Amino acid sequence: MPHTTLRRGCCFSPPLDFYYCHLFRSAIHLTVSSPPRMGAARRTQNVIPNNNAPSSPSHATSLASTRNLSKIHLGGVIFGCTNSTKKECLFKQLFGLPVHHFSYVKNIDPGLPLFLFNYSDRKLHGIFEAASSGQMNINSYAWAADGSERTQYPAQVQIRMRLQCHPLSEDQFKPVIVDNYFKHSHFWFELDHAQTNRLLCLLSASAVAPSTSAPQNTTKWRTLFQAPQSPDRRNESESFRLPSEEVSGYSYNSNGSLGSSDGNNQPLEVCLEKQVVEKDEKDLIYMKLKELALNRESSNSSLSMTGSLEDTVAVNDMHLDLEAQKISQEKNEESLVNSFDYPSIISQLIQEMKELKAFKTEQVQKMAYLEQKLDYSEIQIRQLKDRCMMLESTSNPSIEFVNETVMESFNELNLDLDEWIFLVGGYDGVSWLSALNSFSPSHDVIKSFKSMNSLRCYASVAKLNGELYVFGGGNGSSWYDTVESYNPANNQWSCRPSLKDKKGSLAGATLNNKIFALGGGNGIECFSDVEMFDIDVGRWISTQSMLQKRFALAAAELNGALYAVGGYDGKDYLTSAERFDPREHSWTRIESMNTKRGCHSLAVLNEKLYVIGGYDGMEMIPSIEIYDPRLGSWMNGEPMNLSRGYSAATAFKESIYVIGGVKAGENIVDIVERYEEGKGWQVTNLKAIGRRSFSSAIVL
Known part of the structure; x- marks a missing residue:
């Protein structure tokens, strides 16, 4: 050969x-960061002529194309199933798509919100989240008739239930992702951050009561609710917003590319993704506090609630628990929280989040450095052992070696x-x-x-x-x-x-x-x-x-x-x-x-x-x-x-x-x-x- x-x-x-630069002077930094992007993101068309081919662990219509969202713009992904494959998806805690969808499935990281669309009744189920990165062939024989043939859906991700909600009909969720529809009943599975957040709100509003739901990963629940607003409060609600955050800490390099100036030498994609997550979390906290106050005021300070209402917001291992029983006991107060205190509360929460994130980042970097040093030391030790064995065998052939x-x-x-x-x-x-x-x-x-x-x-x-x-x-x-x-x-x-x-x-x-x-x-x-x-x-x-x-x-x-x-x-x-x-x-x-x-x-x-x-x-x-x-x-x-x-x-x-x-x-x-x-x-x-x-x- x-x-x-x-x-x-x-x-x-x-x-x-x-x-104009020496390639090697920054080689060490460049080997541990994403290569610079040299153009705008492209949308790749993967046209499939047969619109009846399966596009997921279901025998449903395939996608005509993909949006090809980059990793920092990918907010969530919809996977598909039918009545015959839904049970296996949930039992094995595994979602899958055909191989041509791997172009964006590979961008899925643990924790990314996921949804399951049932082609049989055209309902959307959730809320799920990724328990692994998107990979090829996590289970090479999933959704096969007798388990003897390789799967038709190798672009896979392991999942877990974040919050069990009542499914949404297509009439309910279609307005949220209407931009993804390229035909009357066909849509792209990739969701940006705005679409994902609206779907999370829509599903969370119909969450299944804890007593009837299956065990869930409560540390990541984001149970959202919306209180109805009176007409006279709507303008006030819309005008009372957190200031928009500017993307700071970055500057344009001499070559026209955007780079980080925070001194951490982190890839731009990682920094932007962190800011997107932080902004979503701040907006979520503010929206919930604002809606509680408006609900309280619109009912003339006599808020009464039946049953139990739990609202757990996961903010990097911090939880803000609001219990319905405490709200009922304080129903004679003029307001649950003075609306003028919201900025200070949010500012305090943001500061604590930043401190926790900084500590976590520092620990991750230390662990990565120690792991790298350990791997290098193991290689050096192995090579030294091999060299010693060869030298000893040359000087004294009668020596018996364990290895x-x-x-x-x-x-x-x-x-x-x-x-x-x-x-x-x-x-x-x-x-x-x-x-x-x-x-x-x-x-x-x-x-x-x-x-x-x-x-x-x-x-x-x-x-x-x-x-x-x-x-x-x-x-x-x-x-x-x-x-x-x-x-x-x-x-x-x-x-x-x-x-x-x-x-x-x-x-x-x-x-x-x-x-x-x-x-x-x-x-x-x-x-x-x-x-x-x-x-x-x-x-x-x-x-x-x-x-x-x-x-x-x-x-x-x-x-x-x-x-x-x-x-x-x-x-x-x-x-x-x-x-x-x-x-x-x-x-x-x-x-x-x-x-x-x-x-x-x-x-x-x-x-x-x-x-x-x-x-x-x-x-x-x-x-x-x-x-x-x-x-x-x-x-x-x-x-x-x-x-x-x-x-x-x-x-x-x-x-x-x-x-x-x-x-x-x-x-x-x-x-x-x-x-x-x-x-x-x-x-x-x-x-x-x-x-x-x-x-x-x-x-x-």
Whole structure:
């Protein structure tokens, strides 16, 4: 099978930053935050011609499109069911939609309000909330007739009941989400914050009494009620509002993008989402207090209430309990609370919320830092143990070791290099690496070899005559033109002739016993140049350039031809791809991909190209595209479980392994996913590698 050579790396700054800033000076901060958005949010149309196809765990009509709301604008999601699937949804506490809905289901975080629409009677049930993040295939066999077939609704989220309410008929809830209706009886499932809040109010007004409702998560209830307003009070009610809050703490960067100035280096999406939540909570508290007072005054200070009324407002673990019995005992007072005291009460509540949020944020940051240090320490300890065992075995072969599996794996390494995946350089979340490691997926064991002569990331790797060649890249502050090769026979690195230019985020591949270095950039400009290393000539030679500039591209050899895919041209991320045929000595365009992407990976499996993940100019993506040169076209594959870029990937034993990388808004990940034809993507429990990104992977 032709060997696959991978290249990661990405211009994770807007174009102006790419041209006028040094890419690496802020690399550490950028690896733990969302990549900057490079344009307005786009609404993707996923037209399904058959309007009778199921769009949820029901046999109901499918959506004609999605709104594609971004994560900060997503206020809630409606899932679907029928009479035959509703019971299973509630029993398993699981909602699901077809795979094309994953574009927004993946934006669901724990706590997001959810609703369930029954296509059979066209009623909306709630209030539910997400108990997990939106994921693919939480239960791969849910809603299947006999449990033997894979689910048709893999875009799933675990749920819990927030507040049990009487269902709403379509006549009741349709005015609230009327903007989502694209046909008379078909609507989009994504809700913005305003729509979600109105649905919460509407459902909460018909909440089921606690004595007849099922056990619920009371810590998150938001039981709302509205008192009728007299005409003469309506204007006063509308004019008595909290001052609108301005979005403060942000400034426009030199590139025109909005950034945070609070000193916390938090992604803008996170800051905005927190402000949206805080504003909703303030408005909710104020609305409830105002309605209580108006209800009291409109009944001439003689408010009488039957039964029990509980109102629990969840405000970051603070609860404001208003008991009906206490209200009844004070019915002779002129007013429940003097309306002029409301601003001071609300101000006090807001201040306490801010203090609690600040404390919680500080604790979360400390925990994340400690977890990161612990993971790094475990990796270092494991590597030191492995090194000690090897040294002891060399000095005293009679020593018996407890970890026989590790020693057996080392012996296997000496016998068969094809059993291991080699990882070169990168970044582990703490420091840039010069390490060369081999990884055995079958034993979950990692072995360290002699390190490179330089710290190196964003480099490319290729094999030639049984040796590994590593070229280009950088050390966190500058780019390289240096090249070095590793000989596994003597565990030694050798310096090789340098590239003609300093460059990083380039791609590399071997063709006809020659190494090709494609594209890349130097922080000032992107390159379309291609350099070729001929071991007989002993130097790098400029050869036919690509048709397009490509930084953070991916390349591979397949059936005697080179393929260069995607990347960044200095202005935009690319969908284009091209092929180099050495017999014609020229590059030709092939069909473009469906999705823009850079800092992605490329692997060859069963004579097809697999383009994996990357960054589309807006966010990290999990999508996969497959190119079959016999058909000359791209097709969409099953997406990964995790959106990521800057990952290392390679084909190994009829599977593709994707290792580490960066997930938007988070630290460097330690998750390894494996793909097999016919089985799709699976998250493994392999942990030997730990956190790693900006590295390269190859099989000798």
